[in-house]
Amino acid sequence: AVVSTQSTGRKEVTRIHDYEDQAESLRSHIESNTSECMVCYEYINAFCATYSCFRCYNIFHLACVRQWASAKLNDDSVPNREDSPRNWTCPACQVPSASLPLRYVCFCEAVINPRYTPLNLPHSCGEKCSRVRANCKHPCPQFCHPGKCPECLVLVTSHCQCGVQSSTVRCSQQNDAIQCEQVCGRTLNCGVHTCTVVCHT
Numbered sequence: 642a643v644v645s646t647q648s649t650g651r652k653e654v655t656r657i658h659d660y661e662d663q664a665e666s667l668r669s670h671i672e673s674n675t676s677e678c679m680v681c682y683e684y685i686n687a688f689c690a691t692y693s694c695f696r697c698y699n700i701f702h703l704a705c706v707r708q709w710a711s712a713k714l715n716d717d718s719v720p721n722r723e724d725s726p727r728n729w730t731c732p733a734c735q736v737p738s739a740s741l742p743l744r745y746v747c748f749c750e751a752v753i754n755p756r757y758t759p760l761n762l763p764h765s766c767g768e769k770c771s772r773v774r775a776n777c778k779h780p781c782p783q784f785c786h787p788g789k790c791p792e793c794l795v796l797v798t799s800h801c802q803c804g805v806q807s808s809t810v811r812c813s814q815q816n817d818a819i820q821c822e823q824v825c826g827r828t829l830n831c832g833v834h835t836c837t838v839v840c841h842t
Contacts (some may be wrong), residue, residue, distance in 0.1 A: 663698060664788025669764055671700070671787060680705035687763035690745035690754075697734035698788045700764070705747050708734070710741050749785040762786070777812055803827070803840040818842075836838045 664756045670676035670759040678701045687693060689702040694753060701709075713719075713729035721727035728737035746767035747755040761767035762785075774790050781790040785788035792813035799810045801821040 663779055664786055664791075667698065667700065667787035669763060678702045678705050680709050687757045691764050692742045692745075692785065693748060693764075694731045694733060694736065696736040697731060699731070699733040700787065701732065703742065707742055708740075714741065748784050748787050749781075751785070775793055779812060801840050802842045805840070 644686050647817075662840040667676065674684055675688050677683065678685055679699060683702070685700060685702060688705040692703045694701075694842055696766035709732060714727055716727070719727050726739055728739050728826045729741075730737050732780075738752045743756050746752065747828065748764060749766065749768075751768065751771040751773045752766035753820075755764060758761050758767070767785070768785055770783050770785050770790060772781055772790050774781060774793060777793045779793050783791065785798070793811065796809050797812045797815050798807050799815040799819055801819045802809045803823070803825045805823055805826075806819075806821040810817075810819075821842045823840060824828045825838050825841060827836045829836055
């Protein structure tokens with residue numbers, strides 16, 4: 642993975658920028674007990690209750706991120722209005738959240754308080770990942786894992802923008818615009834003439 646480090650005076654916090662390799666990097670750090678909490682800068686071992694950010698996927702001690710969140714939510718210097726409620730932000734990516742993290746769940750959030758066994762990755766339930774990927778109806782093929790789910794490789798039929806031609810693409814690519822070389826030919830609003838523009842939405 643492509644990483645950079647920030648010196649903290651006690652240890653170095655690894656910040657992962659390459660999202661394609663992030664899951665493997667997280668897995669490596671977890672297996673070697675070298676994953677670090679960005680709140681307390683201490684190592685996260687296999688028996689710690691953890692919290693994984695839903696956007697950047699960085700992992701923290703649950704107790705640390707709960708304390709961090711409580712401090713932000715109880716900060717009276719920040720207005721707390723009904724139309725703009727006070728939020729806490731992820732220590733890594735700053736994504737806002739209104740709810741206090743209370744539960745220790747596995748990476749795919751299927752199991753509460755996942756029990757560590759030497760056969761499974763720490764903080765994993767050891768079962769097939771139960772996450773739902775955006776714009777995809779197929780289940781993630783991996784076992785409960787840290788980081789983002791891989792792109793779906795299932796082959797599906799996708800149509801061009803004008804709907805005349807179809808092609809087989811990976812599910813993760815089906816929302817990419819496909820354009821054929823044929824003239825649209827659809828009847829215009831006038832009800833008399835047809836569209837002369839090449840394939841379009």
